[in-house]
Amino acid sequence: MFTDSVELTVSSGKGGQGCVAFRREKFVLNGGPNGGDGGKGGDIWFKCDNNTHTLSHFQRRMHLKANGGAQGEASRMSGKSGEKKVIIVPPGTQIIDTDSGEVLFDMLKDGQEEKFLQGGKGGLGNTHFKSPTNQRPTYAQPGEKGETRAIKLDLKLIADVGLVGFPNVGKSTLISTVSNARPEIANYEFTTLTPKLGQVNIGDFESFVMADIPGIIGGAHEGKGLGIQFLRHIERTKTLLYMVDLASYRDLKEQIEVLKDEISSFSEKLGDSNYAIALTRVDIVPPDEINSLVSGFLDLLGLKANSSCEFNFDSSMPYFVQDSADETLGYDKKLPYLVAPISSATSKNIEAIKYALFNLVQTNRK
Template sequence: MFIDSVELTVSSGKGGAGAVSFRREKFMPKGGPDGGDGGKGGDVYFVVDKNTHTLSHFKGKKVLKAKNGRPGEGRKKHGKNGDPLVLIVPPGTEVRDAVTGELLLDLINDGEKVLFLEGGKGGKGNWHFKSPTNQRPTYAQPGLPGKTVQIRLELKLIADVGLVGFPNVGKSTLISVLSNAKPEIANYEFTTLTPKLGVVEVSEFESFVMADIPGIIGGASEGKGLGLQFLKHIERTKTLLYMIDISSYRDPITQYKTLKKELNKFSEVLSKRSYAIALTKIDALSLEEANEKISKFLESLKLKQNSENRYGLDKNYRYFLQKKDDIDIEKPYFVFPISAVSNINIKPLSYALYDLVKMNR
């Protein structure tokens, strides 16, 4: 089950109380105070683990608490420290104050271990309070209380490229062909119900991570469909790939403008990221009809078709590609016609996306 947001109340442990004790042994009837210190309360830590991909292990848990420190004992015995509470989260998890929404931690790096709440200190035993004027102290310190915070964990997946498009435009098919991801694929809308990550291997030593989210429809920024709920998962991406179904009953330029509008309403920063466009399902049209639609789409965006072909594109189809030494970030880096099913321009797409990712890195 994919869960990307949970609310929890977390507490560090209370410190153990110091002991009030006096040494009582044979031949030492009036031994001095020997009450030991209380143990420290358990701390609360967050640990980032890349082998964890969801917050589902927190499902059904509302209150999580570290162990309290044990009280001290006679003979100056120190109480046992409380066991810490270790919360394991996937990379990309934000820890926010559930009341104010303030960002407390942004956990990104695998293996990172962060102290979140410190446990209460243990109280001092009565032997600490012995003095020439007070040789029989009958009091010790109580342990200090732990800290309690209401938090909300929000997972925002970390990827290099985020796929954006209407439902059933071929996002899942593309990520399954390009990467190691195995999403559900079917010929109906909203097949993708949860975000998916896949690693695209460009060469033996070069790769990037691609994120597929549920399809976006008009009005997504107002809560329609599933896209709004998962748009946060591409907030961290530096590169967006708009996927436009050229064979759809929806006009390609209408699809593109709707997607740009919804992303802009959700986040102006996200809508201004570097981007490229893939015109999908090109094999569903005849060559003449496909090129006519491509030309019309390029004209509507005021883009001129060019003949530069550094990625080995299929020369039967028209396309747009910016010059590598003269990049205009206001324009798409490329507009490629593709077909994941027929393997048209799939390798060139991965090479071009990798170059765009490298530029943004």
């Protein structure tokens, strides 16, 4: 089960009690207090691990506690310190203070560790309280209490490219074609109920991560459909691929305008991201209609079709790719980096759009 938000209470360990003891040995005339100190309580740590991708393992575990320190012993022996509690979270998890809403940590990289709560100090044994006027102290300190805080774990997936489209436009089919992701695919809307990540390999040594989220409908930023519950999973992406269905009953202009409005309404920063447009399902559109549909869509955006480019798009179909004479300037974010008709079922233009997206991802990484 995929879970992307949980509320927890976490507590560090209590320090161990100091010991009250006296030295009593044969032939030792000046025996005295020798109680040891209590052990330190365990700390709370967070660790980021690529081997987990959900917060579901925190379900029904509302209070996580570190071990307390052991009590001190005679002969000035200190008690054992409590073992630290390491809380494993997937990459992209934010640790948020429930009361203030402050983001305390943003766990982004595999292996990243952050100390959150300090364990309580162990109490001092009675050996620390001896003095010329008190040679037989019968008092030892109790251990300090650990810290307790209420937090919220909020998972926002990390990806290079986010797929955005209405339900049943072919997002799941595309990500299953170009990556190692295996989402559910069916001929009805909202087959994708949870976000999916897939690694898209470019040759033997390069790759990028693609994220598929459930379909967006008008009013999603207000909570309609699956709404902002999953829109936030593409909030970290710097490249969006808007998927517009050529075979849909919805008008092409309506699709792209609604999608861009929903993204911008949810996050202005996300709305200003670099983006590309894939015109999907060309395999079920009559061949004599494809060119007129694509050309009309390019005219609508004020774009001119390319006759050739560095990517091997099907030359029998019109498409648009931005030129990049100066890579230091990047691309015009007001325009799509590319607009191309594709078919995941027949692999039409799939390789070309995969390499074009990787080129855009590389620009963002620089």
